[in-house]
Amino acid sequence: MDYQNIAKEVLLAVGGKENIQSAAHCVTRLRLVLKDNSKYDKETLENIEGSKGVFFNSGQLQVIFGTGVVDQVYAAFVKQAGIESSSVADVKSAAQKNQGKVQEFFKAFSDIFVALIPGIVGCAMILGLRSLFITEGIFGLTGSMADNYRWAADLASFFNIIATGLNFLPVFVAYSATKRFGGNPVLGIILGLILVHPDLGNRFEFMQGTLDSVKYWDFFGFNIPQVAFQGGIFPAILTSLFMAKFELFLTKKVPQILTFILVPTITIIVSALALFLVFGPLGDIVAAGIGACADFLYNKAGVFGAFAFAGLLQPLVITGTHHMIGSIEAQLISSTGFNYIQPLWAVSIIAQGGAAMGMFFLAKKKSKRREVALSSFVPTLVGVSEPAIFAVNLKDSIIPFILGAIGAGFGGVYMKLFDVKALGFGLTGIPGITIVNPPQVIHYVIGCLLSFVLPIVFILIYHKVKGIAGAELKNAAL
Incomplete structure (x- = not known):
């Protein structure tokens, strides 16, 4: 070559x-x-x-x-x-x-979480190991391994401590977001610590009305509840954006000789006020709105919602608006400890790999189309769908892509029926097995296999009935 x-x-x-x-x-x-x-x-x-x-x-x-x-x-x-x-x-x-501005906006969400994924995945895998020790009935035991063995109980306790990163996820989000928006990331860490300060009340209990007693600050006639933002992914992002821009504004306005003292001090005070007065409540509204949509599709709409959710994820990839999903996953982990979107991501990606393999089987042997289809399928095994989508499934016709999305929908239905959830996000396909809730791993594998096989079957049937543009039959000339 x-x-x-x-x-x-x-x-x-x-x-x-x-x-x-x-x-x-x-x-x-x-x-x-x-x-x-x-x-x-x-x-x-x-x-x-x-x-x-x-x-x-x-x-x-x-x-x-x-x-x-x-x-x-x-x-x-x-x-x-x-x-x-x-x-x-x-x-x-x-x-x-x-x-465009809209695409850039969604891309920003991706940038914030990309840097955090290794830590989130590591903590999720540790929690997965912990669950092996605390799951009752595993290995045929009465109770859990932790109930039967002191060493298992100690390991479970140790793993719970060292996976603490997921408990402080808003801190890392605030750090990464402030850095992404051009601010001082150390100030982002301070903001994150404010979000989860132990002297503040628990926000989940406050929102549900179960917090025993609530204290309030009285600022300028505003009564502000002294409540933290545990799981506050959107408050962290919105306030970080404000903090980064406000810091840059102050840096330009404050005399250089006073910048070192005044800029961080004023930035922290004003940003903290903005958090409790504006962006915290606004972030709660955003999170509640997006969460309600996701909850409706996955929980209220049942298998039909799961079908739509899984089927629509890859069309979002094409438009670039899929970057928002990571923030929803982070919110789910922070608030519930589980992520039901990760299995849907997995089936949506592997289904596009299945569609690419469907086109592989329709292509003439030793043709470039077959070579491209196979090489584009391989990345879907580790969670990368773009080569399969753009180099194969949308190359000559939208049909392979649509049939892949339909296959993903059925995979999503399977994941919903067996309540497959993950303990983190950022990994799908084969690597995704490592962060799936251990008791549900077998169903994760079956769901992915189903999503891989169905698009192949759909494509072969569709091509036999109507034909697919770009497909080359094995006995046809290239």
């Missing part, structure tokens, strides 16, 4: 080096931000040696080359284009300048 020639062809197909704003690569894809998106030739890019698909998402032109190959192509491309190497974060930042 001539990587220099591949890089040269890619450069020509995207309008030359003068059209490159920035370039980076991830595990499988060359990611480009172009100055003029109308100048790239998708068909030419798709037919370059080694290319497994091309799609445009979140302001980035992404060419799929696969693991290992993309590293070589990128090195040659940077040299040919005469540009400096950029990180994926740099490219995302450049791409945001080309996005």
